[in-house]
Amino acid sequence: MRHLLKTTALLATFGPRAFAAPEIVLADFEKSTYEPWSVTGEAFGPGPAQGALPGQMGVDGFHGKGLVNTFSNGDDTTGTLTSPEFRIERKFIGFLLGGGKNEQALALQLLVDGKVVRSATGTNNQPGGSETLQQDSWDVSDLAGKKAVLKIVDDAKGGWGHLTVDHIVQTDTRPKGMVSGAERSFAATTRYLNIPIKNGAPKRVVTLLVDGKPVVRNDIELADGAADWWAPMDVSEWKGKKLTLRVDKLHEDSKALVAIDPANEIKNSDNLYEEPLRGQFHFSPKRGWNNDPNGMVFYNGEYHLFFQHNPYGWGWGNMHWGHAVSKDLVHWEELSPKLLPDDMGPMFSGGAVVDWKNTSGFGKDGKPPMVLFYTASGNPTVQGMAYSNDGRHFTKYEGNPILKEITPGNRDPKVVWHEPTKQWVMLLWVEVDRANTMQFFTSPNLKEWTFASRTDGFFECPEFFEAPMEGDESNKKWVLMGASSDYRIGSFDGKTFTPETPMLPGQRGKDFYAAQAFTNEPDGRHILIGWWRTETRGMPFNQSMSIPLDLHLIKTAEGPRMTFTPVKELEVLRAKSHRIQPLSLKPGDKNPLDEIRAELVEVRAEFEPGDADEVVFNIRDAMVIYDAKKQELSVNGHRAPAPLIDGKQRLTIFCDRIGIEAFASDGLCFLPLPFNTKGENRRLYLETRGGEAKITSLEVHELCSAWKKK
Numbered sequence: 001m002r003h004l005l006k007t008t009a010l011l012a013t014f015g016p017r018a019f020a021a022p023e024i025v026l027a028d029f030e031k032s033t034y035e036p037w038s039v040t041g042e043a044f045g046p047g048p049a050q051g052a053l054p055g056q057m058g059v060d061g062f063h064g065k066g067l068v069n070t071f072s073n074g075d076d077t078t079g080t081l082t083s084p085e086f087r088i089e090r091k092f093i094g095f096l097l098g099g100g101k102n103e104q105a106l107a108l109q110l111l112v113d114g115k116v117v118r119s120a121t122g123t124n125n126q127p128g129g130s131e132t133l134q135q136d137s138w139d140v141s142d143l144a145g146k147k148a149v150l151k152i153v154d155d156a157k158g159g160w161g162h163l164t165v166d167h168i169v170q171t172d173t174r175p176k177g178m179v180s181g182a183e184r185s186f187a188a189t190t191r192y193l194n195i196p197i198k199n200g201a202p203k204r205v206v207t208l209l210v211d212g213k214p215v216v217r218n219d220i221e222l223a224d225g226a227a228d229w230w231a232p233m234d235v236s237e238w239k240g241k242k243l244t245l246r247v248d249k250l251h252e253d254s255k256a257l258v259a260i261d262p263a264n265e266i267k268n269s270d271n272l273y274e275e276p277l278r279g280q281f282h283f284s285p286k287r288g289w290n291n292d293p294n295g296m297v298f299y300n301g302e303y304h305l306f307f308q309h310n311p312y313g314w315g316w317g318n319m320h321w322g323h324a325v326s327k328d329l330v331h332w333e334e335l336s337p338k339l340l341p342d343d344m345g346p347m348f349s350g351g352a353v354v355d356w357k358n359t360s361g362f363g364k365d366g367k368p369p370m371v372l373f374y375t376a377s378g379n380p381t382v383q384g385m386a387y388s389n390d391g392r393h394f395t396k397y398e399g400n401p402i403l404k405e406i407t408p409g410n411r412d413p414k415v416v417w418h419e420p421t422k423q424w425v426m427l428l429w430v431e432v433d434r435a436n437t438m439q440f441f442t443s444p445n446l447k448e449w450t451f452a453s454r455t456d457g458f459f460e461c462p463e464f465f466e467a468p469m470e471g472d473e474s475n476k477k478w479v480l481m482g483a484s485s486d487y488r489i490g491s492f493d494g495k496t497f498t499p500e501t502p503m504l505p506g507q508r509g510k511d512f513y514a515a516q517a518f519t520n521e522p523d524g525r526h527i528l529i530g531w532w533r534t535e536t537r538g539m540p541f542n543q544s545m546s547i548p549l550d551l552h553l554i555k556t557a558e559g560p561r562m563t564f565t566p567v568k569e570l571e572v573l574r575a576k577s578h579r580i581q582p583l584s585l586k587p588g589d590k591n592p593l594d595e596i597r598a599e600l601v602e603v604r605a606e607f608e609p610g611d612a613d614e615v616v617f618n619i620r621d622a623m624v625i626y627d628a629k630k631q632e633l634s635v636n637g638h639r640a641p642a643p644l645i646d647g648k649q650r651l652t653i654f655c656d657r658i659g660i661e662a663f664a665s666d667g668l669c670f671l672p673l674p675f676n677t678k679g680e681n682r683r684l685y686l687e688t689r690g691g692e693a694k695i696t697s698l699e700v701h702e703l704c705s706a707w708k709k710k
């Protein structure tokens with residue numbers, strides 16, 4: 001389908017030559033029929049259209065009065081329109097093209113000997129967009145003298161399922177405008193190809209070819225001129241090979257391809273990890289977008305955190321699995337992305353296990369493999385698996401998919417080992433007749449899966465683990481959680497989950513989502529990390545992860561509950577600690593935190609509210625208020641229940657540049673709230689309102705950054 005333009009196609013000048021041969025018009029569609037072209041199907045109507053057809057937005061940018069418009073009777077009609085044979089006699093074929101973008105199903109094609117040698121599609125693939133035809137062209141100098149045919153194909157239904165075409169010419173002077181299939185090649189000698197990004201620019205389909213073979217395609221907002229930021233494409237895997245970046249469509253004046261900068265460093269990254277809105281102890285990717293944590297597993301002495309990653313955009317898209325490792329859950333090193341979109345689709349969320357008994361046979365030299373499970377979100381949407389023997393190199397299983405589509409969009413496999421029945425268990429979110437179901441499958445070897453049961457009421461990103469009730473180690477329960485982090489506690493026999501609680505609220509804040517817990521944690525802990533949706537405008541990256549949270553099951557008067565507390569490892573961040581003597585605090589008293597200035601903070605306070613209505617912390621402009629009468633915690637106005645325990649409240653507050661995570665009631669209340677702190681105000685404030693409270697313990701820790709500076 002695709003063709004090769006010379007590396008220099010976009011760079012060279014094809015200015016008018018002194019003796020350029022005159023243009024040959026192949027078709028202008030100005031007559032009432034398509035004669036002598038031949039038509040099949042319904043999409044093309046009885047003859048050329050005169051602009052927009054009924055139900056279509058205004059169409060412009062075409063030549064003269066008539067054009068090809070495959071919107072005849074709407075988007076769902078299909079068909080083809082084929083030209084008579086002609087001889088290629090000029091260097092370029094120019095044309096005007098618009099409508100839907102779908103390389104397979106909506107195309108203007110050039111065929112030689114029955115084979116497609118050039119192909120171009122429209123510009124729109126989402127609601128909205130524009131019906132303006134744009135100038136486009138192919139360099140056909142390598143086909144000089146050949147006999148060819150033009151074919152317009154509309155095989156698309158639904159939104160933007162149509163194409164518009166006009167004014168097809170042969171010319172020796174490249175028409176000004178868009179260029180289809182422009183390329184630039186590189187010898188792979190550097191770690192990165194730095195790609196210029198302009199947020200909001202039209203998305204171009206950029207295909208990476210390695211030694212001529214397409215390896216991955218991404219939709220990229222290429223900067224035609226000045227870049228907002230540079231996205232590093234990690235090409236270290238292909239050292240010594242020939243790399244080619246091919247762009248579906250680019251304006252001939254675009255500087256995007258010329259600007260791509262092969263280097264071992266990320267371009268403009270002198271302030272990496274010091275950017276004004278970079279979370280200093282929250283993981284975020286160096287560049288681009290992250291959402292869900294994926295594949296969280298402890299393997300070979302390291303915590304592995306994979307994540308939903310768009311390496312080439314500030315917003316969601318191009319789902320890769322990004323990859324970072326840590327020895328202590330605090331200091332993370334980001335490695336190259338591991339699972340790249342492939343023919344089965346982009347790589348959506350999933351989990352990971354260590355296959356200790358090598359049930360899969362992927363192990364090597366007596367060492368157990370790490371196995372990743374993901375959703376390939378194409379059409380159909382299927383589940384796949386990849387494995388690694390070193391935590392660095394990953395191979396997608398050749399027998400993929402391991403689970404076929406059950407219903408469209410089914411996703412987010414989470415796999416756990418069930419010791420009593422000695423089998424693997426997979427949970428998958430499946431929508432059935434509009435109901436959210438979690439479906440359980442079992443497998444002896446990770447490769448073949450059998451449906452076991454289903455439970456309803458949970459949406460996406462299942463998390464499922466077994467933990468003891470605190471103080472009663474032999475009493476183990478299973479926790480099932482969906483992406484919202486709401487959960488139920490119950491029992492599990494290897495096939496069926498039997499809930500013993502109603503749905504209980506998980507996090508009580510905002511924008512904490514799709515959390516996952518590590519499998520194979522060496523201390524047997526259940527450590528959860530969530531996607532923390534703090535927007536970081538103006539930065540070359542966006543979103544982050546929460547701090548790691550230790551999960552426990554406790555008994556309460558209302559029944560079993562889960563608690564969320566910051567992992568103890570975070571203590572390594574404490575750079576300077578202030579311990580304030582116990583005190584009674586009444587309205588109008590001096591601020592006990594008056595002396596402290598801190599950018600990154602951990603506050604730990606224990607108090608008895610006494611007759612105070614409120615105990616109020618102001619941390620770098622964020623208001624954290626304990627309402628003693630209602631027994632509620634609020635962070636910047638966002639409220640959640642936080643009962644006193646034995647008459648006391650214990651608060652833990654972490655504040656980073658991107659928000660606050662507050663914990664109350666010994667972890668029964670976890671309230672994360674994203675916001676962008678302002679650099680200037682580093683003050684902390686504590687007061688009581690309405691009466692006197694007894695502050696029995698108060699510590700403020702100034703924290704250091706978790707990032708290693710370059």
Ligand code: FRU
Nearest residue numbers: 292308348349411460461514
């Ligand atoms: C949750 C989610 C998942 C999906 C992923 C795609 O945030 O919608 O269900 O796998 O994001 O990025």
